[in-house]
Amino acid sequence: MGLRDEIFEQPAAIRRLIETQWPTIRDLGRELRSMDIDYVYLTARGTSDHAGFYAKYLWGAYNRWPIALAAPSLFSVYRRPPQLTRALVIGISQSGQSPDIISVMEEGRRQGLPTLAITNAPDSPLARVSDWVIDICAGPERAVAATKSYTAQLMTIAMLSVALEGDEERLTELRRVPDAIAAVLEQDSEIRLLAERYRYMSQCVVLGRGYNYATAYEWALKLKELTYVVAVPYSSADFQHGPVAMVFEGFPVFVVMPKGAVFDQLYGLATRLKREQRVELLVLSNAEQALDLANRAIELPADLAEWVSPIVAIVPGQLVCYHLTRAKGFDTEAPRMLSKVTKTE
Incomplete structure (x- = not known):
């Protein structure tokens, strides 16, 4: 089993997660609602980050939780952890083995705070130092580049948001996600041809905003670790505060822009980049005007709600990376200098 197999496993993995873990997550949401929690202190590395x-956008928008992203080195290297008061400490990790992430959770417990692990390894060291554990149920993930564990983490975060809000009507939208991913996977042949057009690409920027800020960063990471392209992710807002100056005619700009609250801003920026600099524009969208604007486009499902769109939108990005890696003649199963489990102190 390899990377492509795991990409195509995602509809089944997400469906399994919803079916098996919703009762646990629903009960956890009820318990957390009854607690005196002012904010979430969240620790992760790499794809899990x-x-x-x-989570920062979703829990902030729907659950009104402030999210602080931890600096694990304060705990594991400098040994100067901040004082955390009335925080819920959450660790996200596929393997649950990275010492720096575990050190944050251990300190949370030392300070008497509630701790939650979101992991694919419910018997891992991370799980053992946590009060609650949510198993993301992705199944064994052997490919070095994480795919199905990432979308399962996103779905877990979305399910917890629904549980915290106590509004199970939103769960209906989550139950449609496996079919939406399957619909995107049906474009595999077209995406392969699209990816081959970029086989000589050495650099690009990847733009997103709001919920899909995460998608921009994860897509860029997959481009870097699999294709060795210098892919730099930005919030589309941050991009305009300096980095926009580096693009030129033919420069590849990848934009994640489904319909939603941030669409108009992204579309305006993409239009300006296309008109003024004639960039090479690749778009992921379900808005007709965005698809028409792009040099290359991958269509997302039309009825995809913005708040769940990151779970679906990363999947065509994964396929682009898989096919581009092969087009460049690299090994999709053995990216250089990487192993499946990365342990950082």
Whole structure:
């Protein structure tokens, strides 16, 4: 089993997660609502850190929770952890083995705070130092580049948001996600041809905003670790505060822009980049005007709600990375200098 298999497993993995873990997450949401929690202190690395970006926007928007993203080195290297008061400490990790993430959770417990692990390894060291554990149920993930564990982390975060709000009507939208991912996967042949057009690409920027800030960062990471392209992610707002100056005619700009609150801002920026600099524009969207604007486009499901769109939008990005890696002649199963489990102190 390899990377492509795990990309295509995602509809089944997400469906399994919803079916098996919703009762646990629903009960956890009720318990957390009854507690005196002022904010979430969230710790993660790599792909899991990008899941944390999604939590920052989703829990902030729907649950009105402030989210602080931890600096693990304060705990594991400098040994000068901040004082955390009335925080819920959450660790997100596929393997649950990275010592720096575990050190944050251990300090949370030392300070008497509630701790929650979101992991694919419910018997891991991370799980053992946590009061609650949510198993993301992604199943064994052997490919070095994380795919199904990432979308399962996003779905877990979305399910917890629904449970915290106590509004199970939103759960209906989550139950549609596996079919939405399956619909995107049906475009695999077209995405392969699209990706081959970028086989000589050495650099690009990846833009998103709001919920899909996470998607921009995760897509850029997959481009870097699989294709060795210097892919730099930005919030579309931050991009305009300096980095926009580096683009030129033909420069590849990848934009994640489904319909939603931030669409108009993203569309305006993409239009300006296309008109003034004639960039090479690749768009992920379900808005007709965005698809028409792009040099290359991948269509997202039309009825996709913005708040769940990151769970679906990253999947065509994964396929682009898989096919581009092969087009460049690199090994999708053995990216250089990487291993499946990364342990940082």
